[in-house]
Amino acid sequence: MSKRAKSPAAAEQVTVLAQPAWIVLAFAAVGAVVGWLAKLLANWLVEWDWAPLKGPAKLLNSIPEPWLTILGVTAGVVLGVLVGFIALHESLTVRVSDTRLTLTIRDETRELPRADVGPLFLDGKFLVLLGHRTEELVREPFDLDRAALAAAFTAHGYDWAAEDPHKADFHLWVPDTPGLPVGANALLSARAHAMRKTDKKEDVRALREELNRLGLAIRDESKRQYWRLPKPPSEPPPGPHAGRSTGA
Template sequence: MGDMRGTGDLSKRGRPVVGGPERGATVIAESAWVLTLFCLACGAVVGGVVTLLAEWVVRLSWGPLQGPARLLTSVPEPWQSVGCVGVGAVLGLVVGFVAVHESLSVRVSADRVVLGIRDASEEFGRDRVGLVVRDGKQLVLLGPDGMEIAREECGLPWARLAEAFTAHGYRWADEDPHLEEFRRWVPGMPGLPDGADALLRARAAAREKDAGADDARELRGELSRLGVVVRDEKGRQYWRTPGQSSQGLGDRAS
């Protein structure tokens, strides 16, 4: 993949990585079977609990959802329990498949890092990765200049990730070393490159929408092209521009 300055967007810009895994590469990914079976089991348990709750609700004169509860309890056993557990298991199975599809996979070798999510992946050559950072529940790749080149939600074991990256010669940090350079964004604040304030306004609006995650992600990439790194915390946007001195986060929430 050619060199891209902006933050990686695996859902829109990624491409399948051609060829098999490199010799000696370390692959860290969620176990599809474990995750799916876990969700299936949770769904089955929830289905069983629904049966018990329905039986409890019909005994209450003031209970909510009396109609659905009476309908459910009118089904004779064992079909009532089998049906509820079965429906719960199916829903859990669907959730499991979605979770596997949305989970991040990481492949690390001495030559490159490959991040995969959904049906796409993005490759970062060794010379592009200056530091690998854990930022809360997100995995972040920083370039040698401190510019962010990738940021992904990550549910993988952090100890395994740290071990894999350091074993292949990458620098790892448990916290962003540039954290104090971030400044809280407020509309119209000075110091931003031309056009960045408008993008941050649009991104703030997108993040308030239920279906705005993709827009917010795309706008993060546009900001990155302007040389602005953006970080979200407690519903607020913070920004920094690598290479420029910035004030610390004096107004950050405790």
């Protein structure tokens, strides 16, 4: 969902893309239905001798009506609201203006000046921002309207790309790959190990950030890591005395 607003501080148009707040109500409604169906499921389980979970089902059925229905629906609503707020917390909010770009996810906010941002694109389910040396500035999950995202960046003059313009420059990482910055192989090895664990998502994310600080851009495909180095800094333009002999 996107909307345009005027920033009071800078008096400029800001486009905001974020999950709508009504998603919490949607999850609450789904939770209410699930809670009501749980009552019907408990009734069905009690009637069959071979059915599993007969103990909990009998316990639920021991609650008289209408309290059983009220309890089931209320529990479903509470669970749905909780899931809805978690979804909002885990989703990316993008604020775009002509001069700056602000990204908020998991209570973390990062602001980037427009002048520091190079190409932007979607890589699978991730929004990726590159710097002017092709270094990776941001890679965050994005699950909103892709067309609205592209339109927002284009409207504010950003360099939106249909795909990663440097995709062909990535290389499959193997242990002890030569030519990487000091410490990169150790971080990639630790990250490969964390990727095999379902409860290590934060470690995978943190290790990616460490690799970004070393200058590496990282892509993941089927539990495999691909790496790319940015372009070297361009040499400063020659000064007025460049090439002039200073010999005695």
